Amino acid sequence: MKRSKKERQSLLTEKIADNPFVTDEQLAAEFNVSVQTIRLDRMELAIPELRERIKDVAAKKYDEVKSLPLDEVIGEIIDIELDNRAISIFDVGEEHVFQRNGIARGHHLFAQANSLAVAVIDDELALTVKSNVAFVKPVRAGDRVVTKAIVKGKNPEKNRTFVEVISSVDNELVFKGEFEMYRTKGE
Amino acid sequence: MKRSKKERQSLLTEKIADNPFVTDEQLAAEFNVSVQTIRLDRMELAIPELRERIKDVAAKKYDEVKSLPLDEVIGEIIDIELDNRAISIFDVGEEHVFQRNGIARGHHLFAQANSLAVAVIDDELALTVKSNVAFVKPVRAGDRVVTKAIVKGKNPEKNRTFVEVISSVDNELVFKGEFEMYRTKGE
DNA sequence: TTGATATTAGTACCAAGTGCTAATACTAAT
DNA sequence: ATTAGTATTAGCACTTGGTACTAATATCAA
Structure with a gap:
């Protein structure tokens, strides 16, 4: 069905980069694999869990806000x-x-x-x-x-x-x- | 110790607006009240839980990214x-x-x-x-x-x-x- | 002293995981 | 065909940071 682990993992990386708000469950359904497989993939690829990803996005936004006043120059x-x-x-x-x-x-x-x-x-x-x-x-x-x-x-x-x-x-x-x-x- | 519920709640609103990444536990420690009190306060003030707050920040950032190309003009x-x-x-x-x-x-x-x-x-x-x-x-x-x-x-x-x-x-x-x-x- | 409001405590439960062990499945080489 | 090695799936205990709800106290004011 799916063309090997490698392909799935590269698609997965893309998917998550594109939309960090997606859960393992949703990904599992999309790739027709089990949730565990998705978890293993994330581990191998060192992709953090949903909450961490969201926190990262939010934190980045916060840094931006703080550095914005610097655009005085x-x-x-x-x-x-x-x-x-x-x-x-x-x-x-x-x-x-x-x-x-x-x-x-x-x-x-x-x-x-x-x-x-x-x-x-x-x-x-x-x-x-x-x-x-x-x-x-x-x-x-x-x-x-x-x-x-x-x-x-x-x-x-x-x-x-x-x-x-x-x-x-x-x-x-x-x-x-x-x-x-x-x-x-x-x- | 603390000057009434009202004061605490207004401080709380400020605190959370200032740093949405703070947990109820941290807030409880800071205000010298129980975690439950903080929860009750948030309910009354309709302040969502930590994860929802973070998600909101992240989602906003995402909308921005999408609307940024509009700064072509x-x-x-x-x-x-x-x-x-x-x-x-x-x-x-x-x-x-x-x-x-x-x-x-x-x-x-x-x-x-x-x-x-x-x-x-x-x-x-x-x-x-x-x-x-x-x-x-x-x-x-x-x-x-x-x-x-x-x-x-x-x-x-x-x-x-x-x-x-x-x-x-x-x-x-x-x-x-x-x-x-x-x-x-x-x- | 009686009520009302405020606070604390405790329990069951949830989402979206991690960490771990163990059982299968698939594939390739000997 | 058997064996080894990788890949996948399953299941369970545990974690965070909560919600929802009930019940017991505290505090204060009339």
Whole structure:
């Protein structure tokens, strides 16, 4: 009936990955084997029981919630010299690209650049007033985008700071932009 | 020791909301009451048992995963005329604003505008090449941002389309931008 | 002191398992 | 065909974190 243990086990792995909410009993019925066989399979494949799987999913969700406030900055800042320059990296994942063509959605690159421009200012209130950006080259999932922000000039009377941002992947320019930032204190 | 049932129950509601992974036993120990009391409290408050709570969290996460591909477009498109114009709305939530000052992070407005510029093109492949944007007025949590994209011109030789985007809250301009888009087919 | 409300205790039962032992079934090689 | 080895099935005791229900106390207020 079923094409061997191997096949069943690989199907099983898939099934569970696809829907972690399925019980051994349901799986047994689906594969026309006993519940015990399913249990043995899970053991061999080191797949935890239903409750553990569900807990894992829930726990992951919880981690996410906790790490979300960190999206105040998109990308990880690895170097910063306030009011001068800053560098951040951002790893592009599957969730950042268009399904159709695998190219990163522009707003993620913009978000990284904009976040960095805000961060480099370090004022109680730093807001983007204007920006001028160019998406030079497509970025894809798996790429590591390195973004540098450089403070170029100021207009203290108007509380403005100008920041230039360039992003590259493997030392190739993929994005550049100029940001005009507003700050509360003219410094 | 404990200030009445009422107080305990409100603390309990909080505790569980804060950490759905806690068992009745742990709660009983924490409140210095018996496990049964905790159970009675949960019944009165209609709080489901641990496993159900965890399942709920996990299920929510699963729904999210399924609805995530919808973030191909930021904001909800309410009207669209391909290669001509489009309108989307985006409700700003607490998660979109800076904690410090309650003002929406620029990239969300940009994301809405950029998404709409992509959507109005409707080509297999529409990419942002350049954009020039201005954040005219701060946007806050609770604001409903209405964004309009208008196709302004084309350069068929270069496969370019120019889109103008303006966003407003309560008919007041909050954002404007020009987007230069690349498309595969020059149409 | 009487009632009402709150709390605790105890029992039977459930789902979805784990862990273990033991009996079959199937398959392949000698 | 017999034997070995893997695969499958069955059955039982036990575990968690409960539900459902009954019954005994405690606490407090009129």
